[in-house]
Amino acid sequence: MFTSHDGLCSIGELAERAGVTVKAVRFYSDRGLLPEASRSAGGHRRYGPEALGRLRLVRSLRALGLPVREVHRIVDEEEEDGADSVLEDAVAGQLRELGSQLQALRWREAALRLVQECPPEDRADRLRLIGAVTAPPSTAPLARFWRAWLPPRMPARATAAFLEAAVPEPPADPRPAQVLAFARLNALVTRPCTGAERPQPAAHRGAGARESAVLYAGLAQAYELAGTQLRRGRAPRAGEELDSFVDAYARTNGSRDTADFRRVLVGQLSVDPRIDTYWELVAEVITPSGGPPEPTPGSAHDWLFAALEAQTTGAA
Incomplete structure (x- = not known):
């Protein structure tokens, strides 16, 4: 729970609590991943208590390399208790993509060695x-x-x-x-x-x-x-x-x-x-x-x- 009188926090406080930059919070907010609770009289973003857990989830999913569109689907389903299947599909898709990338890197490495050794x-x-x-x-x-x-x-x-x-x-x-x-x-x-x-x-x-x-x-x-x-x-x-x-x-x-x-x-x-x-x-x-x-x-x-x-x- 945030300590402010209205139970909300600023973008800076949220970023500090979650261990991310203010720029990252703004990025996720602009893409609809982190809804604002309100705006202050001066137009500054204010977030509710649920924003911290959601932001940590978004950060973890992004750290796994999941694209924003997949993260959006997962966090939306999380609120409806149906995130497991969406998360499994997203992770499986990311693993396939990563496997293809790794194969490409191994192929390039062998090709470079081929040129180097000839x-x-x-x-x-x-x-x-x-x-x-x-x-x-x-x-x-x-x-x-x-x-x-x-x-x-x-x-x-x-x-x-x-x-x-x-x-x-x-x-x-x-x-x-x-x-x-x-x-x-x-x-x-x-x-x-x-x-x-x-x-x-x-x-x-x-x-x-x-x-x-x-x-x-x-x-x-x-x-x-x-x-x-x-x-x-x-x-x-x-x-x-x-x-x-x-x-x-x-x-x-x-x-x-x-x-x-x-x-x-x-x-x-x-x-x-x-x-x-x-x-x-x-x-x-x-x-x-x-x-x-x-x-x-x-x-x-x-x-x-x-x-x-x-x-x-x-x-x-």
Whole structure:
């Protein structure tokens, strides 16, 4: 309770009691966060006893970085005993924003180390690469690249499943090498190219919605099985992984998995376009520091093709 005869206090007394500046009290008052009880005859602001608790709450919320509009919602709901849910939502939103800011700072730190540690003759190229990428970087250019490369009539669900496997998420705490790999990925998929530079695999030609969905669902299963073998360091070999791989192509073409089909498939896959650089960069982006390379759809495809080629060559 304030000691004045009317139970009110001046802006200076309120600021002193709350441990803030008069300027801060005026700022909160002007934005409706701290209503005045009245004005003195001389036009000076006067505040009631409830203002001190409200001001302390406002100060605490602002210290957490909550924007004025969110603070306004919380203190208004506080008076109606419904502030908990509003506060929880505001804090959750602030945590998400802070997480994004921290990721951006970590990305910038790794990018700066990348420039600092590289030879002077490479710095101009490194600066050009990382300057074309936001912090934290967007995966939208990579997704656009694959949407243009996949069969045009591929169902949305199948496309989304493939993009999840093919488009790497930027590491939350990247190494300089991962920043460089992601920047090179961005440069790879955004550089101008002609149709001849990005031809479609033979399996894409004439593939309808059903065929493309069957193909990529089957390939996803085969790549997952092959990825297990890659993590174990196993050499390419015939087995469940290869059978699943061949079956995806056979069902797409309305054929059966026979020795003749496998020989034809080897010939088709051997002339299909290759995007090895993309998958090598993806492996660098997703592999933990000091660990063995993580399998990618590209490395799994190469393992399966090698197994198929060895089998058909041996059979011949």
